Amino acid sequence: GAVVSQHPSRVICKSGTSVKIECRSLDFQATTMFWYRQFPKQSLMLMATSNEGSKATYEQGVEKDKFLINHASLTLSTLTVTSAHPEDSSFYICSARAGGTTSYEQYFGPGTRLTVT
């Protein structure tokens, strides 16, 4: 089956620093990748949708200058949390969808636990 990896699995950073999270599709080409944020005991909140080679589409209320998304290749998307603050601490999950509108499934990465101290 399709596999999506995320790196790192967990990261601790100091307030004010930036941290980059990678999302890779290992055995398929992902034309579309999605970034979610999940708070404890809550559902997934879609942050942005990225298509390879184009700018990401951010959901309302998500600061695009704070959460930088790059989808430079068909197998890699990155989320950079800039000038992180403790309130950015969360579980970040990416998912990837293969090309074609007939593709129904999103394949989810294992998530990245970000803790900002």
Add this chain to the structure above:
Amino acid sequence: AQSVTQLGSHVSVSEGALVLLRCNYSSSVPPYLFWYVQYPNQGLQLLLKYTSAATLVKGINGFEAEFKKSETSFHLTKPSAHMSDAAEYFCAVRPRGSTLGRLYFGRGTQLTVWP
């Protein structure tokens, strides 16, 4: 706008008992429907999906779900719960005709299985 309602944020069952997790959607056109499971500190794993074929969908780990258009529901069931089923379950929909394939998630249901 799409809306997904999962009734019951917590469900507890005894091992061997029936599992029933409820999901209702709100859209005039039946969407694609999915159930995902999430174990602690992990991503989501697809249990099953309804795209437009049979209304009774069988998934992994003995789970199944039935699409009922008249009730706008897609409830998840398993005849006999196992301890390993304890996890968070999310129902999600994808609108038909969506080119990006965005999913809309319910709030999740935490399943606890008692020995």
